[in-house]
Amino acid sequence: MKPHPAFDPVSSSLWLLNRLLALYPAEHQRTYRADMVQTFQDCASEAYAQHGLPGLLRLWLATLPDVVMNALDERIAGVNGSGQAARRVGGLVLVAGGLLWMGAHLPFGLTRYGLPAAALFLLLGGVCILHAQNRRHLRRTGWVGFILTASGLAMMLAGYMAAWLDGWQQTGITVLFGAGLQAAGLLAWGLETRLPQAADRLLVVIGLLNGVEVLWMAQVMKIEWAALSWLLLALVGQAILIGLAWAALGWLLWTSHDQPAIRLAEE
Amino acid sequence: MDSQTDPLESLLPLSPIVFQMLLALADDEKHGYGIMKTVEQDTGGDMTISLGTLYGSIKRMMAADLIEESELRPDPDHDDERRRYYRITPLGRRALQAAAQRLARAVAVAQARYVLGDAP
Secondary structure, eight states, X not given: OOOOOOOOHHHXXXXXXXXXXXXXXXXXXXXXXXXXXXXXXXXXXXXHHHHHHHHHHHHHHHXXXXXXXXXXXXXXXXXXXXXXXXXXXXXXXXXXXXXXXXXXXXXXXXXXXXXXXXXXXXXXXXXXXXHHHHXXXXXXXXXXXXXXXXXXXXXXXXXXXXXXXXXXXXXXXXXXXXXXXXXXXXXXXXXXXXXXXXXXXXHHHHHHHHHHHHHHHHHHHHSOSTTOHHHHHHHHHHHHHHHHHHHHHHXXXXXXXXXXXXXXXXO | OOOOOOHHHHHOSBOHHHHHHHHHTSSSOEEHHHHHHHHHHHTTTSXXXXXXXXXXXXXXXXXXXXXXXXXXXXXXXXXXXXXXXXXXXXXXXXXXXXXXXXXXXXXXXXXXXXXXXXXX
């Protein structure tokens, strides 16, 4: 019987990194891939030799989000490193997501879950693009804020997807928790990130709107759904406001024109 | 009349990562891992640069003519041909010098106002 090859964490890490680097544009891979692998091999060997598996794990915890975000940045920003294209694309995606979210609530009730799921998918994508373009200016609070915001949107997206595809009935819970995460996340993120045309203030406004939505939802879920048509109406109105605010944020980003050609100097 | 602006003006102030990377290359050319380790040592571990950020910065700094790739291999006995070495350009050195002078002025003011201790 053929013996099972011994598990080598450093080689496995290199294999994984090679897969991960495929996220970069082809031009970037051609120029830097081999060098990045070599550098990571040095880092991984040192981390493993000094601290064993925990050391390697710590290296991956730092490398994974960093490489993914940079690859995304490279993909959307183009070869000159200009952030304007990325911001405009992010803005456009947020406009689409915000309008779709409004559209999903305009009939004053959700009869289909596919539409809000698509809206949340776009909003999540737009938020990630926005973060990829602005993350260099963030400290810990801003990063935590972004992660909470993205988690909140992802949680709501998962809830709507489950309802849409599997007929799951507990969407309200995921919306409640998702909006709560977004409220906290957008406040932290919006207060620290700097966007053109004061668009960062809209992030704070959307956070506050989500906070109010959480209060409405908690009230609605505490009492019976059916008995409170006015409260439900307010909740839907609130959701429409949130969609409008996302769309406005996207519009501001889409129409902004102040990015320097090469992002080296501090803003 | 020369209406062109000094390229330094659009580069300053340098971001902390770019400043530290230029500082790491100030005395010698280095490969990616060497830059990482030097920055970590120079900042006493306060700043660590991850892989994606390192090569994103290298790419932008090369596009801005602050650094360039070197063909030299300082230590051929222990060299790996996959490695690429980078060195600071004259413009990079000027940018680093200007940024360091700004910092030195700030430190001088801080000393004069006893921010760093030794109050009378």
